[in-house]
Structure formats: C-alpha cells, structure tokens
Amino acid sequence: MKAIVEIRKVRLGEGAPKICVSMTGRTREELRGEAALLRTIDLDLAEWRVDFFEGVDSPEKVLEMLAELRLLLGPVPLIFTFRSAREGGQRELAADDYIGLNAAAAASGDADAIDVELFAGDEAVRRLTAEARRFGAVSIVSNHDFDKTPPAEELAARLRRMRELGGDVPKIAVMPRDPGDVLALLQATYAVSSDKEGPIITMSMGLLGAVSRVAGGTFGSALTFGAAKNASAPGQLAAAELRGLLGALHGE
C-alpha cells in the first residue's frame, strides 16, 4: 500500500492537507472562465464537476471539454467527477453510461484522477479503479450523505471498503445534525488514517461541519475542498483563506 498518492506532482498524505477547488460551470464559456480564475488562486488541485455541464449527455462533448480544461489548467492536477443526484449531484446517469464516461475520462489521459462513487456497486467500482490504474490515473472512491452522519463505525467501514475495492484514495462527505456528528466524522478519520494504508479525504458539511474542513488534517484527512466563485457543497470556505489557516495548524 502506498502511504503517499501522487496526483501529478501533488503528494496526498504528506504535510498539510492539499486544497482542491471545483469548477461547476454549465457552459463551455463558464468553464473557461472558471479555469482562468483558478490559475489566479493559491490551490493544489482542481475538480471538474461534470454533472453541472450542459453537454454531459454527449461523451464526445465531455471529452472535448476535458481536453480543453486540461490545457487551460496547465500544471494543476485535474479530478474528473460526475456526482450523481442521489449523492448530492445535479444529474443521474444509467449505470452503463456512468461506467463508460468515467472509463473514457481515465483513458483520455486528460484526467489525473477520477471520482468513483462507492454506491455505483462493487463491480463498477472494481472495474473503474482497475481502469484508472491501467491508464495511470488515480482513483478516488467516494460517498456522500447530504442528510445525516452515519455512526463512526459505519463511516470507517465505508472508507475501508473503498480501499478494498481498489480505490487509491477513499473519500467521504457527510452532513452533521449536531456537533457529535462532526466528532464521529473526525473519529472515523483518525481511526482509518491510523491504519496507515494511504491517504483518505473526509469532511463534515454545512456550517456546523466547517471546522472539519480546516482541522481535518490533524485527524488524518489529506485534502480539503475550498470555494472560488461557487461552492460545490455546503460549508466550503473560500480557497483564498484556506492556505493561511492550514499553515497555522500544520506549521507550514
């Protein structure tokens, strides 16, 4: 198992958590603007939330846009994410289309990482994590609950399952209903990161969970999502503020 996972030159699992900002544009023009804006911000990685894109039903249009974003972002590593509606995204795709789109993104060489949802099913996750590996892309296996926070043991079990299914980087985002839920998320983060099997990404969403987006690294989360123009999930802090806060907590 790799203690550190490299996405381009960014080393997840080493030092302070890395900062990722999502692009949520609907049109090509909006996405071009976002990519240009991201080049002016102090961040480590960019995520393209493909489910927001108006051309999402056409794999050709998606791959074309992906290639363009790859160029516009220069050296910034790019995560390709189709977030399905049942996990808080904008759209739903049929299972075969979901697999096809992610496999094509991995094969294109333009995505440095792909996000695969755990609940796409064991077979789909195994297939896509293997496909990513084949083409030299990192696989992030993810799960989201925008309604509640399952118990810490369940969160930990999901994170470990993601790795068993071939994921390089397990990721979980859950909504707290009280401060105890934020602690449950941090407790699971600490438990699973203590396995020392590789980096994980966790966050508690909303204003209540925002502390986890700053302090998660203390408990073992390797990456935090910040917002540029539009937040891609509730509770994200401004990316511009994150570096200073993370530096203060991690002595960097």
Ligand SMILES: O=C1C[C@@](O)(C(=O)O)C[C@@H](O)[C@@H]1O
């Ligand atoms: O999985 C995640 C995390 C996230 O949901 C957040 O809470 O910051 C934002 C999403 O864009 C990303 O894909």
